[in-house]
Amino acid sequence: NPGDAAVRLANLLEPVKSYSADFEQQILDDSGQRLQKVEGHMWLSRPGKFYWKVSAPYQQVVVSDGHKVYLYDPDLQQVSIRPLDKRVTHTPALLLSGSTDALTETYEVTRRQTSGLETFTLIPTSPDTLFESLELTFEEGRLQGLQMADSTGQRTAIGFENIELNGDIAASRFDFEIPEGADVIREGG
Amino acid sequence: CASQTTSPDQSRDRGDWDTQTERLRALEAWSIAGKVGLRTHEGAKSANIDWQQRPDTYRILISGPFGAGRTLLRGGPGNVTLISSEGRFEAQTPEALMEQQLGWSLPISALDYWVRGLPAPDTRKRLEHDDLGFPQRLQQLGWTIEYRDWTHTDDLWLPRRLVMTYGDLRATLVVTQWNPMTDS
16 A cells, blocks of 8 residues: 555665765756756755755755755855755755655655666645655665656756765764855845 | 867967957857856845757746756747746746746846847947956946956857846856857
8 A cells, every 4th residue: 555655765764864975966847858957966964964065067055954054155155044944845855864754744655666776756745845746766775866846847857876875974064164255145034 | 069178277368359259249059057146235145047048049047956946938039938836927028027926137138148248239338348358347228247257168258257237236147157059
């Protein structure tokens, strides 16, 4: 029954205390044409902490210390700070670092297996979400890809490589220090 | 798309600009990736911009990290469509749509030229050059555009950082990837 898929997904995510990988993120329009491609590295530590570092074609950093999210743009010398949106349906990165039981309450989860890949499709149960469906793909039990489709048919597809599971990541990784001379913008509370 | 060779450490020389102006004007297909930073008295915001220009169509994606809050502008001759999570909207000009949906806008039709270092055609302008003959400050349509940095790609000098002011709005456009699809 559908509950099994959610349980299976929770079992895959639960043992992940930390996760580090190179990523490639593409945004595709409704006909599948690429609108944007960025690459970088992501560190994740449960619960609620992530460090998303875009290195090409530009530099950009998003850091969550579990309470606040810092977006630092070195080209613009701008740091915007906003409270971490706890709604799992709004911050997919949080989904990976959030608690797994939040998963089952917030999504309808279905699962399919194709050769070595196990893919979970998550449909948010509440309409107030940024995406209509979210797909998580696992290879040999390791998260390997994430894909979000929104109401306009556009998709954000993220692929992970050089994945390190439960490696030790210094706690300081997720403490963001505001660089000298950066323009600080506080948003939303 | 065309492979592009960027040579950051090369320095600009006097006269480089004049020799390439014709090629820049002829450039009808290009793409850029970068950031827009906006500051008004109300506050500041920033967005990533991915602009793909073709002879008579363009696609401009304005997005945050993870592609959050993205807005796509699709322009064709005489009409433009804006697609966002709010829905799909049509209008004659991109500026009207952006103001309506984003609460801010940039003069897209003129920016098509400004981002190449060229003044928009058929409109009064005041253009000052730096001591190497490169555009330094352009005043047009009520905007003041300052060219702060340049990048050398596919044998063309192209603007890398533009600071554009209009009244109390200050927009910084940083182009971190310039891709001039010169057919030459």
